[in-house]
Amino acid sequence: MSDRPATVSRSASVTLAVAAIALVLGALAFIVSETLGAAAWTTPRYSYSGNYVSDLGNPQCGAYDGRMVCSPWHMLMNSAFFVQGALVGCAAWLLGRVLAGRSRALVRGVGVITAVGFVVTGVVPSSPQTAAQGTLWLHYLGATLAIAGTNTLAILVSRQWRRLQIPAPVGGLGVGLGAVGLLVTVLWPAIFGLVPPGIPERVAVYVFLLWQLCFGGFALHVTQPMRLLLERPSASARH
Numbered sequence: 439m440s441d442r443p444a445t446v447s448r449s450a451s452v453t454l455a456v457a458a459i460a461l462v463l464g465a466l467a468f469i470v471s472e473t474l475g476a477a478a479w480t481t482p483r484y485s486y487s488g489n490y491v492s493d494l495g496n497p498q499c500g501a502y503d504g505r506m507v508c509s510p511w512h513m514l515m516n517s518a519f520f521v522q523g524a525l526v527g528c529a530a531w532l533l534g535r536v537l538a539g540r541s542r543a544l545v546r547g548v549g550v551i552t553a554v555g556f557v558v559t560g561v562v563p564s565s566p567q568t569a570a571q572g573t574l575w576l577h578y579l580g581a582t583l584a585i586a587g588t589n590t591l592a593i594l595v596s597r598q599w600r601r602l603q604i605p606a607p608v609g610g611l612g613v614g615l616g617a618v619g620l621l622v623t624v625l626w627p628a629i630f631g632l633v634p635p636g637i638p639e640r641v642a643v644y645v646f647l648l649w650q651l652c653f654g655g656f657a658l659h660v661t662q663p664m665r666l667l668l669e670r671p672s673a674s675a676r677h
Contacts, residue, residue, distance in 0.1 A: 450536045451661045454602060457532035458657035464525035465650035471518030475511045482506055487634040491643060492564040492581060495519065502566055516560040523556025523584065526650075530591055537598055548590050555583025585639075586623050588646040592616030596653065608656045612649050619645040 475494040476484040484494070489505065494515040499508035509515065530549020534542040558580030568574045596612025599605070622642040629638060 453532050453535050454657055455661035457529040458654040458661065460525040460529040461650040461654035464522045465647045467521045468518050468647060471514050475509055475515045478511045479509055481508050485636065486640065487636045489636050490639055492577065495560065495563040496565045497563060498565050498567060516563055519556050519560030523553040526588060527553025533595055536602060541598060545591065545594050548587055548594060551583055552587030552591060555580045555587055559584055585642050586620060589616040589619030592646055592649040603660050604653065604656055608652060612653050615645040615649045
């Protein structure tokens with residue numbers, strides 16, 4: 439059951455604004471790093487449908503898992519995984535301060551799992567070396583936790599649109615995007631080989647990036663962080 443509507447105090451507004459900034463920055467860091475990494479890939483050209491996102495973090499050049507992989511800016515993409523995880527985890531923890539009870543515990547718990555997933559994805563890249571070392575499974579586990587975790591967060595947080603004073607359509611959009619991401623994640627093994635491998639992965643990833651930008655953007659519109667920064671707290675708020 440969703441939390442009851444509540445008036446967001448100045449303290450809660452500041453917390454929500456910082457969480458929103460973290461979500462937007464995390465998504466932008468991911469998108470910019472992916473775009474730059476893909477543009478730097480020239481031998482052969484990077485394919486958004488034929489290559490995985492993780493290929494951009496592969497530190498080795500050559501044939502790998504049936505495709506040619508060579509990502510000159512692999513460190514940038516792996517750093518983006520780490521930054522995204524840290525910022526999403528931070529945002530989830532902060533949002534927990536605005537929520538209460540079971541909602542707080544769920545959002546924070548999923549946020550921690552998601553952050554760990556992103557960090558593991560960046561620290562243990564998908565590459566011939568990790569495959570030879572027998573640690574490739576850690577990358578797959580991390581990527582699964584990151585994708586499933588962020589889409590789950592999209593649903594959990596968006597359902598609290600009243601308490602967070604986010605417009606109902608934005609809350610509904612977040613729930614829908616998260617549901618699509620989780621559905622694709624679950625169906626991924628069943629459709630493997632039927633469509634180019636990069637397509638289902640990008641659907642599952644891009645929907646939560648879109649949620650981060652939409653939810654974060656509307657939260658910033660509601661909280662108006664510049665106004666909060668310039669506004670002096672009232673005497674009642676200080677005591």
